[in-house]
Amino acid sequence: MRILxxxxxxxxxxxxxxxxxxxxxxxxxxxxxxxxxxxxxxxxLGKPEPNADGQTxxxxxxxxxxxxxxxxxxxxxxxxxxADRKPLADVQMLVHVSADRSNMSVVSIPRDTRVTIPRCTxxxxxxxxxxxxxxxxxxxxxxxxxxTVATWKELTGIYxxxxxxxxxSGVVSMADAIGGVPVCVNNNVYSHDRxxxxxxxxxxxxxxNVKGVQALQWLRTRYGFxxxxxIGRAKAQHMYMTSMIRQLKSGTKLSDPGKLMDLAExxxxxxxxxxxLGSPRKLYDLGNDLKRVPTKRTTMITMPWEYGDGxxxxxxxxxxxxxxxxxxxxxxxxxxxxxxxxxxxxKPTAPKDQLPVMVQNGTASTVLGPxxxxxxxxxxxxxxxxxxKATANSLLISQADTTVLYPSEAEQGDALxxxxxxxxxxxxxxxxxxxxxxxxxxxxxxxxxxxxxxxAADSGDSDKTPESADALNGEExxxxxxxxxxxx
Numbered sequence: 001m002r003i004l005x006x007x008x009x010x011x012x013x014x015x016x017x018x019x020x021x022x023x024x025x026x027x028x029x030x031x032x033x034x035x036x037x038x039x040x041x042x043x044x045l046g047k048p049e050p051n052a053d054g055q056t057x058x059x060x061x062x063x064x065x066x067x068x069x070x071x072x073x074x075x076x077x078x079x080x081x082x083a084d085r086k087p088l089a090d091v092q093m094l095v096h097v098s099a100d101r102s103n104m105s106v107v108s109i110p111r112d113t114r115v116t117i118p119r120c121t122x123x124x125x126x127x128x129x130x131x132x133x134x135x136x137x138x139x140x141x142x143x144x145x146x147x148t149v150a151t152w153k154e155l156t157g158i159y160x161x162x163x164x165x166x167x168x169s170g171v172v173s174m175a176d177a178i179g180g181v182p183v184c185v186n187n188n189v190y191s192h193d194r195x196x197x198x199x200x201x202x203x204x205x206x207x208x209n210v211k212g213v214q215a216l217q218w219l220r221t222r223y224g225f226x227x228x229x230x231i232g233r234a235k236a237q238h239m240y241m242t243s244m245i246r247q248l249k250s251g252t253k254l255s256d257p258g259k260l261m262d263l264a265e266x267x268x269x270x271x272x273x274x275x276x277l278g279s280p281r282k283l284y285d286l287g288n289d290l291k292r293v294p295t296k297r298t299t300m301i302t303m304p305w306e307y308g309d310g311x312x313x314x315x316x317x318x319x320x321x322x323x324x325x326x327x328x329x330x331x332x333x334x335x336x337x338x339x340x341x342x343x344x345x346x347k348p349t350a351p352k353d354q355l356p357v358m359v360q361n362g363t364a365s366t367v368l369g370p371x372x373x374x375x376x377x378x379x380x381x382x383x384x385x386x387x388x389k390a391t392a393n394s395l396l397i398s399q400a401d402t403t404v405l406y407p408s409e410a411e412q413g414d415a416l417x418x419x420x421x422x423x424x425x426x427x428x429x430x431x432x433x434x435x436x437x438x439x440x441x442x443x444x445x446x447x448x449x450x451x452x453x454x455x456a457a458d459s460g461d462s463d464k465t466p467e468s469a470d471a472l473n474g475e476e477x478x479x480x481x482x483x484x485x486x487x488x
Contacts, residue, residue: 026280032268035278038163040120040143041150044364044398047159048099048331049405049432055099057331058289059158063145063165064091064219087167089140089148091219091237094158096328101289103297104474105334107324108237110230110305111137114313116367118154120147131367135313145272154367155316156325157400157444162277162286168216170270175215177266179259181244182209183218183236184479190488191217191224198223198486207479215240224486230314231302235470235480238300242474246295298474299334304466320466327465329400330427334465335473346413352421355414355438357382357390362399362441370396371447378422378442381450385421393439402443402452405432414438423452 050056067087088111096105112135119131122143129142139151145165153160166174175181184207191198201217201224203210210218219237226232268280277283304320307313316322324334332338348355359379363371375392382390402424406415408431415429415438422440432439446452465471472478 029264029268029280032265033278033280033283034272035275036144036165036272037123037146038274038276039149039153039160040123040146041118041153043118043150043153044396045153045157045159046397046399047161048329049430049434051099051331052409052431053100054433055101057099058095058097059160059162059328060095060097060286061145061149061152061160061163062091062093062095063089063140063148063163064171065140065165065167066090067167086141088137089145089165090137092136092148092152093237094152094156094160094328096158096331097289097293098333099331101292102294103299103333103335103337104290104293105328106238106241106298106300107303107328107469108234108301109136109303110234110314111135112230112313113303113305114308114315115139115151115155117142117147117151118367120150146274149274154365156328158325158328162274164277165272166270171216171219172212173266174270175211177263178211178244178247180209180211181215181240181247182207183240183243184208184477185482186479187482188487189221189224189480189482191221191486193223193486202488224483226481226483228483228485231305231470232480234302235472238302238472239478239480242295242298242300242472242476245298245474249291249295295474297333297335297337299465300472300474301334301465301469304468317466317468320468323466324469326401327463332463334469334471336464338463345416346409348413348417349410350414352386352417353388355387355389355418357387357418358393358435358437358439359390360393360395360397360439360441362397362402362443363447364396364398365444368444368447374442374447377450378440382418382421382440387418387421397441399441399443400445402428402446403441404429405435405439405441406430407432407435407437411438 048056065087090111092109094107098104114133115136117132117134117139120129120142123146127143129147136151139148145163149160149163152158185203185205187205189201189203191201199217199220201214201221218240221236222228222230222233225236264280267283277286301324304317304324305314306317308315327334359375359382361370361375363374379390379392404415404419404424406412406429412429416426418438418440419426419428
């Protein structure tokens with residue numbers, strides 16, 4: 001009995017010691033994380049409504065900073081003259097994870113895309129940066145990553161839940177912790193020339209496991225791949241990311257405790273996140289969410305674009321860019337493999353003159369400004385169409401697409417009938433647990449008149465990713481094409 005008592009006491013001490021060590025290690029990881037405000041703009045864009053199963057999509061903005069804010073970053077990034085310059089967001093990717101976690105879409109945007117950067121307030125010193133037109137990578141200089149988030153929301157109409165930002169040294173440490181990522185080139189490549197252009201990447205033809213500085217060089221290479229542009233660089237970044245995902249899912253990094261600790265240490269030191277992701281536990285939960293997505297349902301694209309005047313900058317390609325953003329707003333996968341919904345249309349539950357319909361103005365855009373009176377205008381139109389119980393809600397919100405929300409499957413037929421009466425696409429009818437009656441939210445795609453714009457209606461029914469997006473599937477293995485001027 002005495003031996004048993006001592007054994008029990010020893011076990012208890014060991015358990016308490018391990019628990020204490022675990023607590024202190026967790027706090028250590030927590031202290032590694034750098035945190036910033038999520039959104040520095042004035043957008044009233046709301047989180048998407050849950051689907052019928054109570055699920056919502058997840059949108060995360062990945063930002064790669066070119067900051068030279070440390071000796072290590074100056075050494076890795078070069079350009080010592082930029083050491084005191086505010087960093088630019090030279091890599092930006094929006095990760096959209098579907099509400100049911102069945103698929104993931106990643107959209108890159110060229111760093112010199114000319115956009116509207118909204119009014120942002122620096123949370124550290126209170127500096128107010130007025131609304132301006134400029135390259136999207138400059139948004140980071142307007143108070144931090146929260147202004148880059150605000151800029152994406154204004155450009156795309158997509159609600160963003162979180163951001164993760166990483167700098168040069170963070171890429172190197174993460175690549176080392178992962179153990180390298182396989183990449184391939186179709187010819188020898190040396191990203192360097194006599195004018196000083198190039199990342200320094202030097203690889204022979206074939207597949208290589210890049211890590212550390214070499215991984216950073218791969219991700220930064222512009223002069224060396226294809227046409228020496230940001231577009232070629234984005235494709236190389238997509239190849240790296242899909243390869244990294246396959247590497248993590250097939251390897252032992254997430255099951256070996258020692259390697260997992262190394263990865264946790266590197267990750268928490270490497271990234272800056274919003275406060276909503278500001279703990280190791282929250283990052284771990286996010287990782288579990290992402291792990292549920294099959295690699296074959298991961299799609300990476302570059303925002304459809306076109307050159308502006310003099311080819312000094314690029315612009316979102318009319319039609320194609322908005323179509324891409326619309327797919328994400330409506331939680332439609334970019335791989336075109338969503339399960340098709342049945343064509344049968346449920347019947348309305350009540351005659352239209354007896355159906356209560358609420359109408360709300362969703363045009364509270366910070367760039368364009370609200371379109372006043374929209375709820376009243378569309379309410380009057382619905383009354384004219386026979387919906388005698390239509391009423392206007394005075395609460396102003398912001399939403400990109402016009403929608404017809406219904407509280408339960410029983411009212412789906414009513415919502416579809418309202419959508420048809422207003423000549424909206426069927427996809428405008430959506431389930432929502434936040435409404436009690438059929439509710440029309442008039443979005444920023446319908447800012448004037450009582451006739452829904454046909455172009456918007458056409459794009460709303462399309463579920464195809466534009467060919468100009470240059471989609472890459474998560475299981476697709478390929479080799480980057482080398483520019484003949486940068487081979488050896």
